Amino acid sequence: MRALVVLAIGAVVVAGCTSAQPAPSTTTAAPARTVVVDDVPVLTPNGLGKVQLGMTLEELRATGEVGEQLDDWPQANCPVYGLKRAAGWVGINDGVAVDLRLEGGARTPEGLRFGESQQRVRELYPTATLNPHGYVLPLAESRWYYFGFANAGDTLTVMGVRTGGCFV
Numbered sequence: 001m002r003a004l005v006v007l008a009i010g011a012v013v014v015a016g017c018t019s020a021q022p023a024p025s026t027t028t029a030a031p032a033r034t035v036v037v038d039d040v041p042v043l044t045p046n047g048l049g050k051v052q053l054g055m056t057l058e059e060l061r062a063t064g065e066v067g068e069q070l071d072d073w074p075q076a077n078c079p080v081y082g083l084k085r086a087a088g089w090v091g092i093n094d095g096v097a098v099d100l101r102l103e104g105g106a107r108t109p110e111g112l113r114f115g116e117s118q119q120r121v122r123e124l125y126p127t128a129t130l131n132p133h134g135y136v137l138p139l140a141e142s143r144w145y146y147f148g149f150a151n152a153g154d155t156l157t158v159m160g161v162r163t164g165g166c167f168v
Helices: 002-018 057-062 118-124
Strands: 066-069 080-083 087-093 096-104 129-131 134-140 143-149 156-162
Touching: 057 066, 057 087, 080 096, 118 134, 118 156
Parallel strands: none
Antiparallel strands: 066 080, 080 087, 087 096, 096 156, 129 134, 134 143, 143 156
């Protein structure tokens, strides 16, 4: 019986010595990274995407981003053409684009978006001045941004850039 106990203990010791230990992992997991892709068109001091102030109607149409003339703007004193990448239009005066008006689907390089407040406009553009139609920000000689709020409210509903205007 004593031999049996010694044999049993020896088997346990030997089993403990021969059992394989798990090898440490040699792979490392890369940390997860969130990438935000913002494909919202950006309204710059020169225009929106390929649509730039100063372009002729032929050049604008060649971009593929300008549609047909809009007839539902009778108050405009120059022809306006619909945009395809954002809600809005481009106005043509003396043969070139002079006014780009947006009502949705765009942002400024500084991050101003539709639906934001007047306070946000003042934070991003502290030199913008308030007039009866909204805020105006001079950009260069005869060029400016404009930001409008429906019914004198606090929600940005219109923004654009112009060198002249179709509502002068």
